[in-house]
Amino acid sequence: MAVVLVLVLLVVGSIAFHLLSPWWWTPIASNWSYIDNTIVITFWITGFVFTAVVLFIAYCVLRFRHRAGNQAAYQPENKRLEWWLAGGTAIGVAAMLAPGLIVWKQFVTVPADASAVEVVGQQWQWSFRLPGADGRLGRADTRDVTADNPLGLDKNDPAGMDDVIVQGGELHLPIGKPVKLLLRSIDVVHDFYVPEFRGKMDMIPGTVTYYWFTPTRTGTFEVLCSELCGVGHPQMRGTVVVDTETAYQAWLQQQPTFSQPLASAEKSAAK
CATH class of the missing domain: 2.60.40.420 (Cupredoxins -  blue copper proteins)
Structure with missing residues (x-):
């Protein structure tokens, strides 16, 4: 239970620090608010994955904790789970890359009057x-x-x-x-x-x-x-x-x- 409590507190503390932290970006002085928005999107995606993984570990520690007489099941492969993990990872990476590619195009496309x-x-x-x-x-x-x-x-x-x-x-x-x-x-x-x-x-x-x-x-x-x-x-x-x-x-x-x-x-x- 101590391990489960530490993992849950880690998630809650990380989210609270992100939302309440006084350390944030310096006030922007150019037209590149797109970059800040891209970083925010990345934070939300990685934050969701971090929260889901840590809470899942906490659940596993609690649900499958040691009990006398219990024996672990051996399952070396699970194609359905592997597809879900691969697909979810691909979607997450694409969601982080897409805004960056859009911003990069704007970043190097110089206006004619510059x-x-x-x-x-x-x-x-x-x-x-x-x-x-x-x-x-x-x-x-x-x-x-x-x-x-x-x-x-x-x-x-x-x-x-x-x-x-x-x-x-x-x-x-x-x-x-x-x-x-x-x-x-x-x-x-x-x-x-x-x-x-x-x-x-x-x-x-x-x-x-x-x-x-x-x-x-x-x-x-x-x-x-x-x-x-x-x-x-x-x-x-x-x-x-x-x-x-x-x-x-x-x-x-x-x-x-x-x-x-x-x-x-x-x-x-x-x-």
Whole structure:
């Protein structure tokens, strides 16, 4: 009876903790409430299975407890039970996968009016690049990274001359406008993650990954690296500030473009 009571209390306590726990998701600051809804669906499905299995074990412990003179029945196979278990498991897995696939399609289907922002990860800081007046990002290649060109922009690409460079600082974004994040790493695997945005994606050296979102409320949000990237991993943090359009444009005007430090470097080299 003690074992049965412990199992029942485990179920009741788990459900109560889930419903009453103060530890929940951070308030969402983008359009990805779909991700929260998908997690809730997963919790309910796995919670139902957990409850059913533990209560079934409790029933078996009580119903088939030891009694003097009783002998256990040996039944090595039960095809009907096996079909029920296999079918139920398949339905449960499909119910968890289906919402995720729908959300994933939305996650990588970028709206046509989304503005592009490049995020560059390196041990152990974040850098950002935004389009200049021409609205386009110039070409970049990790092989072009140098001391005076830390993001590896192509100096022969005119589209990159007016690109706005934010190295080791805050990234500002306008509220209510979709943003496509182009994620690039120049050393090891990183992962760009802002908990309030819900979206995250690995940054793989040698390739460019992406996702998009729309900021829905102003504020200052912390950027985390969600992939172990070396001894400085815990300190690899940054900041994203979601501004009103007026405040965003004022911030943007104060940021240097690629051509400015490039011209300074060429001038110094000439001396």
